[in-house]
Amino acid sequence: MARSEPLAATTMGLETALALQAPASAAGLAEAVRVSVPTLHRMLQRLPAGRLISAGQARRARYALRRPLRGVFADVPVYAIDTEGRAELLGPLALLQPQGAWLALAGSDWPVPEDARDGWWPGLPYPLYDMRPQGYMGRLFARAEHRALGVSPDPQAWTDDDVVHVLSQRGFDASGHLLLGDAAYADWQALRLNQPPPLSPDETPAAYAALAARAVATGVPGSSAAGEFPKFAARREVSGDLPSDTPHVLVKFSGADDSPTVRRWADLLVCEHLALQQAATLPGVAAARSRVLLHEGRTFLEVERFDRHGTHGRSPLCSLETVNAALLGDASRDWTHLARRLAAAGRLAEEGVASVAHLWWFGRLIANTDMHAGNLSFRPASGRLLVAPAYDMLPMLHAPLAGGEVAAREFEPPLPLPPQRAVWQAACMAALAFWQAAAQDQRISSGFRALCERHHARLQQVAPYA
Template sequence: MATLHRLLGESASQIVTHGQARRTRYAARRPVRGEWADWPLYEIDATGRAHSRARLTPLASQGSSCPGLAEAGWPVPPESRDGWWEGLPYPLHDMRPQGYIGRQIARAEHQALGIGADPDRWSDDDVLIALSRIGSDLSGSFILGDEALARWQQHSLTPPEPHPAPTLAAHYVQLAEQALTSGVPGSSAAGEFPKFCALRDAPVARTPHVLVKFSGADGSPTVQRWADLLVCEHLALNWAGTLTGVEAARSRLLQAQGRTFLEVERFDRHGWLGRSPLVSLGTLDAALLGSGRSDWPDLATRLMAAGWLAPDALAPIQRLWWFGKLIANSDMHTGNLSFRPRPTLTLQLAPAYDMLPMLYAPLPGGELPARTFQPPLPLPPQRDTWHHACQAAQGFWAEAARDSRISQAFRQQCHAHHSTLQRLAERV
C-alpha cells in the first residue's frame, strides 16, 4: 500500500482521485489529441449569467471524470455519484450536434475541427472537440470549455438585432434558401422537416430565439402535405397546452412565396441571454434506466419509481401520450419528450414539442399512400386519462378540419377523424 501511495504521489498530475475512505478510487488521465487537458463546464442561468459547474477530465482508457452535477440539480446514477462516468456525462449528450441543423453545423465545421462530417459517427473525443470549440449556442444551458464560453461572452456584448415583424416572412424565405443550400439533401423527403434558427422581434414573446421549420414551395402534393402537417403541428401544440399539467411550446405560422413556416419559440431560452437546462427522455433512459424502451408512460413510471421524477409529473405525461396517439402521431420517440432538472434532484416535464399527425407524412420517395388511422382504446384504469386526452384530440381534429391553410382533401380527413373520436368517446 505504501508503494502504491508513493507511485500515486509521483504521478499526481496524471491521476484523478474521487471518493472518501473505502470509496476512494483512482484513474489515469487520458490525453485528447496529444494534450493533457480538462474542460471547465459552465452553465448560463435564466438571467444570462455564467457559472462554473464542474470540470470534465477524459480518463484512460475510456470514460471521464466530472463531479458536481448532482450539486447542479441533475439526477446522478449510483455509479457516478463520486464523479466517474463510463463515457461523457449524460447532460452533454443532447448538446452534440444532431438532426437537420446539427448536420449543417458538422458539414460546415468538420474540416476546421479535424473530425468527420457525420456527427452520428463522432467519438467522445470528437464531441469534446466540437463542443469546446463551437458549442456556444447548443441545446440547454451548458457550455463546455473556455473557448466556447468566450464566444458566448463576445456574443452577449454585441447581440444581433432581432428581425422586425413587417419583413419577417420575406426574411424567412431567404433563410430557408440558405438552409437548403447548406443543408442535408433529401432530409424532408426522408421524413424530417428542414429548419433553421432565427431571432425575431416579438414584444410579447418570452425570448427572440426561435426554431423555424418550413415546407417546400413547388405546390406538389408532397409539398402540400408537408405544409398541412406544419399547420397541424401548430394547432396540435395549442391543444396539447389545454391538457391538465401540460405546457406546450409556443408557436405561430407564416406563409410566403409558396412556403409555410412554423415558428416555435425556444423554451430553453429566456430573453436575450438566459437559458435553462434540458435533457431528453432518450438520454435519461440510456443513463439512468437502460431499458431501451420507447413508451413514454412506462419510462416515466420507471423514473418515478427510482425517485428521479416527481409523482405529479406522471399524469401529464400519460395525458400527452394519449393525446399524441389520438392525433395520429406515429413518431413519438424518446427524443420528443424532454425534462428540466430541479434542485430537488427530480425532473420537471418540459413543454411539449414535435406533436403532429406524422402517420400522414409522405414516404421517402414522396408518395402519399392511403393510411388507416385506428385510435387506440384504453384499459379500464386508463379510461379517465384517455377521455381527457380525447377531448383535446377532438378539438384538434375539429379545428384542423376548419382551417383554410390546410388542403381541402386533408381537411376532409381531419373531419372524419373528429367524427371517429366522437363515436369512440360515447362508447368508452
C-alpha cells in the same frame, strides 16, 4: 506478495493498470501491481503531476489517469448559464484512460446515478449528450465545419472525444444551458456583445424566406422525404401579438412548390401548431408556443425555444432518450412506462407521470406515429426532473413516404385499459378539438381537411367504448 521489483518498473506497471481499468480502487491496483496498499498510495503520489484523478471518500476512493484530447491533457471547464444570462463554472471535465470521464454533478440540479455520485462516468456525463449537433441542423453544421474541426461529416460517426472537441470549439449555442471550454465561452461572450438586432415584424417573413433558401442550398438533401423538416434558428422581436419572454425561435419550413409532397408537409406544419395549442389544454401539460407564417409559397412554423430566456438567459434541458440511457437503461419506447420507472426511482413526481400520460395518449389520438424518446424532454431541478413543454407533436401517420409519395392511410384510435380511462378521456377531448380545428383551418389543403374531419368523426364514434 512480492514487493522487490524496481520502483521504475513497478510505477510503469501502475500506469499500465490505470490505463486498462478506470476508475480503480487502491486495493485493485495494489493487487494488479503486486504491492501493499500503503505502498500503492506512495506510488500514486509519484505519478507525473496532473495525470492522476482521484475522487471518493474512504472505501469509495477511486483513481484514474487523464486521457488526452487531441494531444492535450488539460481538463475542459464546464460553464452553466442561468436564466438571467449569468455564467458560472459548474466544474472541470476530465477524460479518462481508457474511456469514460469525470465530472462532479452531485449537489447540482441534475439527477445523478448512484455509480456516478463521485463524478465517475462510463462515457460522457449524460447532460452533454443532448448538446451534440444532431438532426437537420446538426448535419448541416457537420457538413460545413467537419474539415476545420477534423471530424467526420456525419455527426453520428463522432466519438465522445469528437463531441467534446466540437463542443469546446463551436458549442456556444447548443441545446440547454451548458458551455464546454474556454473557446466556446469566449464565442458566447462575443455573441452577447455583438449580437445583431432581432428581426422586426415587418422584415421577419422576407428574412425567413431568405434563411430557408440558404438552408436548402447548403443543407441536407432529402430531409423532408426522410420524415424530417428542414429548419433554421432565428431571433425576432417580441411584440404585443407574441406573448413571449424570449426572441429565440426554431423555424421549420415547407418547400415552395405546390406538389402533393410539399403540400402535405405544409399541412403537417399547420397541424403541429394546432396540436401544440391543444396539448397546452391538457392537465399539467405545457407546450412550446408557436405560430404559422405563409410567405413566397412556403409555410413556416415558428416554435419558441423554451431553453432560452430573454436575450441571453438559458435553462437546462435533457431528453427522455438521454435520461433513460443514464438513469434507467430500459428498452421500452412507451413514455408512460418510462415515466413510472423514473417516479419509482424518485426522479419524477407523480404529477409529472400524469402529465406524460396525458401527452402520450394525446399524441396517439392525433395519429403521431413518431413519439420516440427524443421527442419528450425534462428540466432538471434539485436532483429531480420536471416535464418540459411539449414539442414535435403532429399526425406523422400522414407524412409522405421516403420517396415522396403521399400514401392513403387509415387511422384507428387506440383504446385504453380501464385504469387508463380517465387520462384517455381528457386526451380524447383535446384530440377531438385538434381534429376539428384542423378540419376547419383554411391554411390546410381541402383534401387534408376532409381527412381530419373523418378522423374527428371516427374518434367521436369510438369514444363511448373507451
